[in-house]
């Protein structure tokens with residue numbers, strides 16, 4: 001029996017996904033998953049970026065929804081997580097409140113935004129310049145170094161708007177791999193990117209992410225990969241995990257073992 005695990009799952013609370021924890025758990029059982037990590041876009045104490053996440057006031061309800069599912073689904077290992085943008089001012093919140101008081105099993109680091117010249121820039125559309133790509137990369141590495149995260153989501157997200165694979169993407173990617181290697185921080189090959197509409201660039205039609213030259217370059221480093229569906233609908237709870245895994249296998253990457261989170 002193949003063991004299927006998915007550590008990246010959203011709920012309706014982020015405002016761009018459907019259904020709640022229970023429906024994802026039911027779908028996970030139907031699709032043969034052994035481990036399901038729920039990891040909605042985290043609430044933030046200052047309610048920053050409210051358009052893609054639950055308000056802070058909804059955090060107890062999110063946490064309780066997962067706790068109840070853990071109690072009621074006995075044939076599925078359910079983990080409580082969140083997908084988080086790092087900022088120093090959130091460090092103690094992530095550590096003491098989520099991983100502490102609320103007993104979250106893990107946090108995922110992700111850079112949907114990155115700081116640039118004192119302002120936050122959206123990675124969708126905003127990492128399309130050399131300086132934007134550099135700022136994204138520096139922030140991504142700082143997030144990894146925070147020590148808060150079990151793995152980093154879609155490191156190649158900059159491929160959504162930086163269209164050419166060139167010396168700048170190579171330098172950025174090498175910096176990410178070097179840091180991930182020394183921290184032994186797993187990097188995610190994201191299945192949601194495989195389901196999203198493709199983009200047309202001067203070099204052809206491709207997924208925004210995963211970006212294949214990124215993962216090919218990864219093979220030069222001793223890094224760990226992880227494949228997830230990044231489900232935003234219950235029916236996608238295991239979608240594209242096999243295809244994302246194939247990318248890692250194709251380039252000879254080693255996969256991370258996150259079973260320690262289950263203890």
Ligand SMILES: [Zn+2]
Pocket residue numbers: 010014016041232
């Ligand atoms: Zn999302």
Ligand SMILES: [Zn+2]
Pocket residue numbers: 008010083153230
């Ligand atoms: Zn996600």
